[in-house]
Amino acid sequence: MKTIYLAGGCFWGVEKYLRQFEGVVATEVGYANGPDQAPSYQEVCENSGHAETVKVTYDESRITLTDLLNYYFMVIDPLSVNKQGHDQGIQYRTGIYYMDDDQLSEAQAVYNSEEEKAGQKLAVELEPIRNFFTAEEYHQKYLDKNPGGYCHIPKKMFKLKK
Helix, strand or coil, X not given: CEEEEEEECCHHHHHHHHHCCCCEEEEEXXXXXXXXXXXXXXXXXXXXXXXXXXXXXXXXXXXXXXXXXXXXXXXXXXXXXXXXXXXXXXXHCEXXXXXCHXXXXXHHHHHHHHHHXXXXXXXXXXXXXXXXXXXXXXXXXXXXXXXXXXXXXXXXXXXXXX
C-alpha cells in the first residue's frame, strides 16, 4: 500500500470523488502542510495556513499513482490560486504532497504533462508532505452523510466508475 496526499479545494468532494476508483482502499480528510500544530476547522477557515487535503491510501497493484493523479487533475482547476469553485482562501489551494522520491518522479511526470497541456505554470504545489492532521469526524465522508451538501465538483464526476 502507498499513501499520497491531495489538496483540491474543499475536501468533501475530493474525498468522495477519489473513493470511487478501484485500488483506492482508504481516504481520510484533514489539514496539511501548515504550521506544525493541529488546527481546528475554524482555525483553518481563519487562514491557519493548512490546506484541506485528502489522505489517499491506494494499492499500487490495482491503481498507479499516474492514474490517480490523472483523475485528480480532472476535477481541479490547476491554474487557480487558492480557489476552487466558489471556495476561496489558502485552505483551498491545490497540492500534491508525496511521501517518497519514487512518488515524486511519477508525480512530476504527470505534473509536467498537465503544465504542457495548460501552456503555463500550474498553481498546484508539488512538495513533500510536512504534516497532516485528521479533520473532525463530521468532515469524514461528509457528502455521504449530507448528500445535498455543497461541492465544487459536478455530481456526474462521482459516478465515473459505477
